[in-house]
Amino acid sequence: MNATPTATPTHPVPAPPAGERLDDQRAAITELGDELRALVDAVVRTETPPDVLRLVTDEVRLLTGQLTGHRRVRAEIPAVDEFPGGVRMYSPVTGPGSPLAPPMRVTPGDGGMIGRCTLGIAHEGPPGYGHGGMSAMLLDEVMGWACAGAGLPGMTVSLQVRYRRPVPLETPLRVHARVTGTEGRKIFLEGSISTEEDTVVTAEAVFVTPDPDRTRALFPELRAE
Amino acid sequence: MNATPTATPTHPVPAPPAGERLDDQRAAITELGDELRALVDAVVRTETPPDVLRLVTDEVRLLTGQLTGHRRVRAEIPAVDEFPGGVRMYSPVTGPGSPLAPPMRVTPGDGGMIGRCTLGIAHEGPPGYGHGGMSAMLLDEVMGWACAGAGLPGMTVSLQVRYRRPVPLETPLRVHARVTGTEGRKIFLEGSISTEEDTVVTAEAVFVTPDPDRTRALFPELRAE
Numbered sequence: 130m131n132a133t134p135t136a137t138p139t140h141p142v143p144a145p146p147a148g149e150r151l152d153d154q155r156a157a158i159t160e161l162g163d164e165l166r167a168l169v170d171a172v173v174r175t176e177t178p179p180d181v182l183r184l185v186t187d188e189v190r191l192l193t194g195q196l197t198g199h200r201r202v203r204a205e206i207p208a209v210d211e212f213p214g215g216v217r218m219y220s221p222v223t224g225p226g227s228p229l230a231p232p233m234r235v236t237p238g239d240g241g242m243i244g245r246c247t248l249g250i251a252h253e254g255p256p257g258y259g260h261g262g263m264s265a266m267l268l269d270e271v272m273g274w275a276c277a278g279a280g281l282p283g284m285t286v287s288l289q290v291r292y293r294r295p296v297p298l299e300t301p302l303r304v305h306a307r308v309t310g311t312e313g314r315k316i317f318l319e320g321s322i323s324t325e326e327d328t329v330v331t332a333e334a335v336f337v338t339p340d341p342d343r344t345r346a347l348f349p350e351l352r353a354e
Numbered sequence: 355m356n357a358t359p360t361a362t363p364t365h366p367v368p369a370p371p372a373g374e375r376l377d378d379q380r381a382a383i384t385e386l387g388d389e390l391r392a393l394v395d396a397v398v399r400t401e402t403p404p405d406v407l408r409l410v411t412d413e414v415r416l417l418t419g420q421l422t423g424h425r426r427v428r429a430e431i432p433a434v435d436e437f438p439g440g441v442r443m444y445s446p447v448t449g450p451g452s453p454l455a456p457p458m459r460v461t462p463g464d465g466g467m468i469g470r471c472t473l474g475i476a477h478e479g480p481p482g483y484g485h486g487g488m489s490a491m492l493l494d495e496v497m498g499w500a501c502a503g504a505g506l507p508g509m510t511v512s513l514q515v516r517y518r519r520p521v522p523l524e525t526p527l528r529v530h531a532r533v534t535g536t537e538g539r540k541i542f543l544e545g546s547i548s549t550e551e552d553t554v555v556t557a558e559a560v561f562v563t564p565d566p567d568r569t570r571a572l573f574p575e576l577r578a579e
Contacts, residue, residue: 179379
């Protein structure tokens with residue numbers, strides 16, 4: 130298995146924040162996430178002359194240079210996260226701190242989980258519509274939450290997505306997923322993406338709960354509970 | 355069909371750049387894309403105190419304010435793009451100007467198309483691995499290129515992804531897709547994602563070439579060829 134993480138932290142890892150300090154850290158991460166999503170939207174939307182783009186580029190480089198704290202390595206779980214089964218601040222789908230995420234908010238409902246989000250112009254595939262892969266991303270994510278919500282944390286084995294209509298940008302979306310059955314370690318799910326008027330995408334998936342040995346092999350950084 | 359774009363440009367649209375001016379515009383967009391991807395990586399990777407995060411947040415807001423040019427509305431095709439069948443500067447998968455994109459580079463090969471990219475920590479699903487939806491996004495994108503490369507531009511109707519192993523982050527990936535057959539307007543494809551050692555994800559898909567009426571209904575902004 131080539132995917133076993135080999136990287137381990139080489140820098141001293143600060144103690145995880147807790148209580149009010151954790152809340153404030155997450156709030157600040159979310160504020161930066163909000164502003165970065167606004168910047169991303171402006172960058173991909175605005176026709177800007179090359180000289181202005183190059184000035185902005187220089188300033189972005191300076192900003193990056195200000196982030197000088199502990200840099201987590203591959204597979205290291207951020208101190209502000211709860212994994213498994215909790216907050217993922219930098220998830221590319223739900224993370225309030227991720228410039229990539231719509232971000233989608235997930236809550237229990239309709240016998241499973243419901244995600245709500247709006248895709249922006251940064252998520253565009255065909256002009257005016259979400260990238261087909263973004264739909265798969267939203268569905269895969271809510272299906273993972275539906276597994277966890279049913280007490281069956283799992284990883285995707287197969288995902289079948291059917292695109293009935295293009296997914297409109299800048300339109301509130303409802304992503305639903307629920308567990309339809311289990312068979313040993315296998316979990317079967319169905320899901321959908323809807324606008325207020327229409328179901329635009331449907332999906333079926335199989336997830337699997339890895340056995341404890343496999344979990345340890347895949348996630349050596351997992352903190353003991 | 356609720357997905358018909360209703361937004362039309364409300365600001366004067368500048369003339370598209372051409373020749374050297376177009377090359378320079380695209381180069382500046384790519385330079386900013388590179389720096390934004392570095393910023394995104396630093397943001398999701400670095401443990402930064404809340405006071406520093408808030409200073410950076412204020413500076414990001416100022417940067418966004420510097421992008422004051424023509425703002426395209428939903429479904430408007432950027433002047434620097436070639437659609438259909440050409441450069442998409444802000445694609446969330448291949449766009450050199452997209453802070454979300456790995457970005458993947460696609461070239462013809464192996465009887466279809468080959469995409470090459472490396473996922474970063476911003477694309478993380480389970481700790482250390484790519485989000486399952488990112489794999490679907492890479493495959494959907496290369497399959498679209500494989501359709502276009504075969505002279506059959508199409509949109510995804512169904513996509514079946516099989517996750518054989520988790521997709522490692524920070525590891526060069528090869529994404530392959532090829533057309534396996536057609537039936538009327540339907541195009542059948544197969545695809546895979548491999549590391550140097552292993553095939554980690556496989557996929558099958560059906561795309562469809564929309565008829566001209568449907569194309570005009572979906573993409574009213576399409577420039578006449």
